[in-house]
Amino acid sequence: MSEQQAQTTPFDLPEDHPFGPHNLPYGVFTPAESDAPRVGVRLGDYVLDAGAVAAALGSAHAAVLARPSLNPLLAAGRATWTEVRAALISWVTEEAHRAIVTPHFHALADVSLHLPFEVADYVDFYASENHARNVGQIFRPDAEDSLTPNWKHLPIGYHGRSGTVVVSGTEVVRPSGQRKAPTDPTPVFGPSVRLDIEAEVGFVVGVPTQLGETVALADFREHVFGLTLLNDWSARDIQAWEYVPLGPFLGKSFATSVSAWITPLEALEEARIAPPARTHALLPYLDDTTEELKGEPGGYDLRITVAINGHTVSEPPFSTMYWTAAQQLTHMTVNGASLRTGDLYGSGTVSGETEAERGSLLELTWNGKQPLELPDGKRAFLEDGDEVTMTAWAPGPNGTRVELGEVRGRITGAR
Known part of the structure; x- marks a missing residue:
């Protein structure tokens, strides 16, 4: 996305945006109005509160996403990783989810980012x-x-x-x-x-x-x-x-x-x-x-x-x-x-x-x-x-x- 193409909503990013739905990296963030860290995924210049959306949509994976660290998700294993990723892609791309998903986005510029997992060794x-x-x-x-x-x-x-x-x-x-x-x-x-x-x-x-x-x-x-x-x-x-x-x-x-x-x-x-x-x-x-x-x-x-x-x-x-x-x-x-x-x-x-x-x-x-x-x-x-x-x-x-x-x-x- 060029510098002239400012993103005004989480969904109006070009198909080739390097942080588009094909990417969706995981992090841990705190919104400006909160002091509680939570798991998020990045979409363009926005962060989606993954745990809040999972809970709102009744996802079976809400528990591992509603945590202040990625460690529970990391420990869940590859089958869960695949299911969660597929769900996230669906949530941010399908119109049917938009009304529920939209309120749980936060502008990247307005959040604090943390060490995303507890480092063991x-x-x-x-x-x-x-x-x-x-x-x-x-x-x-x-x-x-x-x-x-x-x-x-x-x-x-x-x-x-x-x-x-x-x-x-x-x-x-x-x-x-x-x-x-x-x-x-x-x-x-x-x-x-x-x-x-x-x-x-x-x-x-x-x-x-x-x-x-x-x-x-x-x-x-x-x-x-x-x-x-x-x-x-x-x-x-x-x-x-x-x-x-x-x-x-x-x-x-x-x-x-x-x-x-x-x-x-x-x-x-x-x-x-x-x-x-x-x-x-x-x-x-x-x-x-x-x-x-x-x-x-x-x-x-x-x-x-x-x-x-x-x-x-x-x-x-x-x-x-x-x-x-x-x-x-x-x-x-x-x-x-x-x-x-x-x-x-x-x-x-x-x-x-x-x-x-x-x-x-x-x-x-x-x-x-x-x-x-x-x-x-x-x-x-x-x-x-x-x-x-x-x-x-x-x-x-x-x-x-x-x-x-x-x-x-x-x-x-x-x-």
């Missing part, structure tokens, strides 16, 4: 070969292979901190910690001076598992409800000093931002694609080329845009990710680790083959050696006051686009 992966090779070249320039020996055999990840996952729009306080430059005789303590972003996609788990149970590749969509844009904020100087030998800790755990909207996997059927060709044989539990999985492409064609203070700095393509979300879920549970409703796992930084497709400032500036030229000055890493915004879209039905909810955060000074 948070895991972050490292699934982009382009990103991994860039990082390897930056930190191991003399290595024969910029990838670590295990990279093509398993999805590498780390366990993050679920309590610091925040909704889009939450300010990010510059973290403090230990850092030690190669020329420093001893470490120093203070605010990070190499604060970075990581453009990622997060996957939201609905159906849990029992301890000791594993999830096969074919069962990915039985457990994962949807996806969201994710910014894995990273303090590179703190991370560089602490990560040997156990990996990221304080350099990552201070904040992870996600969108206020969760796009259900069912809205992204036209965006499903095959992942890049595998260059190494995979162990059976990760092998997605089997006869059983034919017709179940594991990749997603998502086009991401990263902007700093309104200026586009990168456009990473998610289609290039080597490891799929299904492989990540399977690997995450292959040791018997249980899933919980509300588990969130990040794809890892999304980076394409070209310089304009790199998903972190570490890569975009080549570890600060090649600062970006922005309208308001050069940037090697983020400065206080900088606002980072990530948006994305995917191909939808009949030539439409499915837009993902943005994820946005502004840096404030260390406390």
